[in-house]
Amino acid sequence: MSKPILISGIQPTGRLHLGNYLGALKNFVELQNSGKYDCYFFIADYHSLTIDFDERQKMGEVFGVARAYLASGINPKKSTVFTQSHVPESTELAWIFNALTPLGEAERMTQFKEKREQKLGTAVGLLTYPLLMAADILLYDAKFVPVGEDQLQHLELTRDIARRFNNRFGETFVEPQAVLTKTPRVMSLNDPGKKMSKSLPEGCLFLDDSPKDIEKKIKRAVTDSESEVKYDPGNKTGVSNLLLIYEALAGKTTKELEKKYAGKGYGQLKGDLAAVTIEALKPFRESKMPDKKLKSVLDTGAKKAKKLAAAKMKEVKNRLGLLN
Ligand code: LTN
Numbered sequence: 209m210s211k212p213i214l215i216s217g218i219q220p221t222g223r224l225h226l227g228n229y230l231g232a233l234k235n236f237v238e239l240q241n242s243g244k245y246d247c248y249f250f251i252a253d254y255h256s257l258t259i260d261f262d263e264r265q266k267m268g269e270v271f272g273v274a275r276a277y278l279a280s281g282i283n284p285k286k287s288t289v290f291t292q293s294h295v296p297e298s299t300e301l302a303w304i305f306n307a308l309t310p311l312g313e314a315e316r317m318t319q320f321k322e323k324r325e326q327k328l329g330t331a332v333g334l335l336t337y338p339l340l341m342a343a344d345i346l347l348y349d350a351k352f353v354p355v356g357e358d359q360l361q362h363l364e365l366t367r368d369i370a371r372r373f374n375n376r377f378g379e380t381f382v383e384p385q386a387v388l389t390k391t392p393r394v395m396s397l398n399d400p401g402k403k404m405s406k407s408l409p410e411g412c413l414f415l416d417d418s419p420k421d422i423e424k425k426i427k428r429a430v431t432d433s434e435s436e437v438k439y440d441p442g443n444k445t446g447v448s449n450l451l452l453i454y455e456a457l458a459g460k461t462t463k464e465l466e467k468k469y470a471g472k473g474y475g476q477l478k479g480d481l482a483a484v485t486i487e488a489l490k491p492f493r494e495s496k497m498p499d500k501k502l503k504s505v506l507d508t509g510a511k512k513a514k515k516l517a518a519a520k521m522k523e524v525k526n527r528l529g530l531l532n
Contacts, residue, residue: 210246211244211245211246212244212245212246212351212352213245213246213247213248213348213349213350213351213352214239214245214246214247214248214350214351214352214353214354214387215247215248215249215250215344215345215348215350215352215353216232216236216248216249216250216353216354216355217249217250217251217252217255217292217344218232218233218249218251218252218273218277219251219252219253219255219256220251220252220253220256220266220269220270220272220273221256221259221269222269222406223272223406223414223415223416224272224273224276224414224415224492225404225405225406225412225413225414225415226394226404226412226413226414226415226453226485226489227394227403227404227405228276228415229276229280229415229489229492230391230392230394230453230456230457231356231391231392231394232354232356232391233276233277233280233282234280234391234456235354235387235389235391236249236277236280236282236287236354237280237281237282238389239352239354239387240281240282240283240286240287241281241286245352246288247286247287247288248287248288248290248348248350248513249277249282249287249288249289250289250290250291250292250344250509250513251270251273251274251277251290251291251292251506252292252341252344253266253270253291253292253293254292254293254298254299254340255292255337255340255341256269257333258329258331258333258334258337259329260329270291271499271502271503274289274291274502274505274506275492275495275497275502276415276492276495277289278495278497278502278505279415279491279492279495279497280491280492281491284505284508284509288509288512288513289505289506289509290506290509290510290512290513291506291509291510292344294506294507294510294513294514295347295510295513295514295517297347297514297517297518297520297521298340298343298344298347298517299340299343300343300521301343301346301347301520301521301524302336302339302340302342302343304343304524304528305339305342305343305369306336306339308369308372308373309339309369313365313368314335314336314338314339314365315335317338317361317362317365318361319337319338319358319361319362320334320335320337320338337362338362338365338366339369341359341362341366342362342365342366342369342370345363345366345384346366346369346370346381346382346384346520347516347517347520347521348513348516348517348520349381349382349516349520350382350384351382351384351385352384352385352386352387353366353384353385353386353387354386354387354388354389355386355387355388356391357388359386360386360388363384363386366384367383367384369381370382370383370384371383373527377527377528378527380523380524380527391456392452392453392455392456393452394449394452394453395445395449396408396411396412397410397411397412397413397425397426397428397429397430397446397449397450398410398411398425398428398429398430399411399430400429400430400445400446400448400449401445410425410428411425411429411430412425413425413426413485413489415489415492415493416489416492416493417489417493418493419486419493422482422485422486422489423482423486426450426478426481426482426485427478427479427482429446429449429450429478430446431444431446431447431450431474432444432446432447435473435474437451437465437466437469437470437472437473437474437477438466439451439452439462439463439465439466447474447477448462450477450478450481451465451466451477453481453485454477454480454481454484457484457485457488458484465477
């Protein structure tokens with residue numbers, strides 16, 4: 209019996225940080241190691257084209273994500289790792305979905321509406337982005353898709369697209385399911401009301417930060433004027449954020465941590481958390497895999513992905529009455 213296919217992707221849009229690790233990569237590795245799935249992990253380089261970019265930087269970022277995949281524990285012998293643009297069937301299928309999906313369904317997407325309101329770009333791709341995502345998933349008959357909550361609506365749209373196509377043209381696509389894992393919402397260290405993000409670099413722990421930077425950022429993390437180490441996200445957002453990060457990296461519950469730090473101050477908590485973080489991020493910092501080696505991993509992955517993709521595209525074209 210072959211295993212069900214699981215797929216997910218990360219956009220190469222700048223240096224990856226702790227939020228990316230705890231929100232995505234760490235889960236990917238656990239899913240891979242469960243042995244229950246045939247895993248595909250890709251770098252969504254076509255998706256990130258809707259954002260301003262510099263070409264040379266972009267290539268470096270693709271390798272950066274590939275390096276982080278491998279450093280986190282994604283094993284190319286177990287999982288298929290590839291770059292989205294190396295499998296052009298994905299954009300080919302996306303066009304078909306563009307042609308078949310009512311405009312209103314794309315316009316309804318919350319992320320699109322938000323980006324439009326915040327004037328984050330004017331590209332048509334901001335609207336059609338979920339259709340490329342649907343293609344990324346449906347092309348491989350993926351049954352499971354680990355995503356964050358922000359992508360759930362896009363996954364629901366993917367299911368609608370699959371169902372509608374199947375009803376109209378005959379059974380072609382598998383309806384995928386989201387895999388929602390419990391992940392902490394990692395907040396900025398120096399502005400814990402906001403999500404950790406590369407646009408707030410002072411409060412952002414990048415995966416390749418030096419031990420010195422990690423220590424400095426954690427020591428400067430905003431806490432509060434009390435001194436009790438307590439998990440209380442409503443009132444003590446800064447300290448609670450530190451405890452959540454600690455919990456995720458050290459596998460100790462916030463309850464256990466509260467006990468451990470009873471009667472001790474924030475200084476001690478920060479010092480220990482810095483040590484834990486420095487250790488946890490070591491593989492990212494020290495990963496020296498050359499681009500050439502990464503390229504070869506991505507080429508091998510693309511070859512494998514392309515086999516499935518080409519067969520599915522053939523089937524889709526047959527269903528639509530297009531010439532193969
Ligand atoms: N849109 C996703 C990245 C992404 C993806 C996918 C995730 C593109 N295609 C297919 C899962 C499956 C994001 O920005 N997080």
